[in-house]
Amino acid sequence: QKEVEQDPGPLSVPEGAIVSLNCTYSNSAFQYFMWYRQYSRKGPELLMYTYSSGNKEDGRFTAQVDKSSKYISLFIRDSQPSDSATYLCAMGYGSSNTGKLIFGQGTTLQVKP
Amino acid sequence: GAVVSQHPSRVICKSGTSVKIECRSLDFQATTMFWYRQFPKQSLMLMATSNEGSKATYEQGVEKDKFLINHASLTLSTLTVTSAHPEDSSFYICRVIGPGTEAFFGQGTRLTVV
Numbered sequence: 001q002k003e004v005e006q007d008p009g010p011l012s013v014p015e016g017a018i019v020s021l022n023c024t025y026s027n028s029a030f031q032y033f034m035w036y037r038q039y040s041r042k043g044p045e046l047l048m049y050t051y052s053s054g055n056k057e058d059g060r061f062t063a064q065v066d067k068s069s070k071y072i073s074l075f076i077r078d079s080q081p082s083d084s085a086t087y088l089c090a091m092g093y094g095s096s097n098t099g100k101l102i103f104g105q106g107t108t109l110q111v112k113p
Numbered sequence: 114g115a116v117v118s119q120h121p122s123r124v125i126c127k128s129g130t131s132v133k134i135e136c137r138s139l140d141f142q143a144t145t146m147f148w149y150r151q152f153p154k155q156s157l158m159l160m161a162t163s164n165e166g167s168k169a170t171y172e173q174g175v176e177k178d179k180f181l182i183n184h185a186s187l188t189l190s191t192l193t194v195t196s197a198h199p200e201d202s203s204f205y206i207c208r209v210i211g212p213g214t215e216a217f218f219g220q221g222t223r224l225t226v227v
Contacts, residue, residue, distance in 0.1 A: 042220055042221060
């Protein structure tokens, strides 16, 4: 069993839709959780990070963590064609800026105009 | 602007040759650099962790003699793929951390071995 599971998609939605991206994990030692966006042939860019269970909102993005279920989600409201990318969840333990990250496979999202 | 510069962005080489990939931190001193490999439609897989001035720590299954990592200065780390083969074709990405800074990814290098 992989430590982090993420449905690779692809996921196709119309512009303006609410998008839900999810990951599950098996290692209860993970302490922090991140979402990255990766455009084709580019390095990932950090979108959200959180340490605790619950919701964290930033503009159109909401990150949700449920440690009891070992399940994290990223919601994108009012999705735009520019949101079309691959979204990677990542998680780790120890210090968030020194520790290793374990990545999900990434979900490819296409937002159609 | 970018705080991490990775070069080259893409490279094509012949089987059996070696390729060097550079990762530079532009505005901060990089105490730790991680090297990842990403195959198409797959996750980023950590290859090795390098700290300035010390030998790199390789993940299980990664051949240290094939993937040479040098972190000789606080702003530069290099990954050399030696005797490259077609199965080494992949997207290689560095991730850089400095004291008191968040981690940043490089832009990635697409290596194609023909």
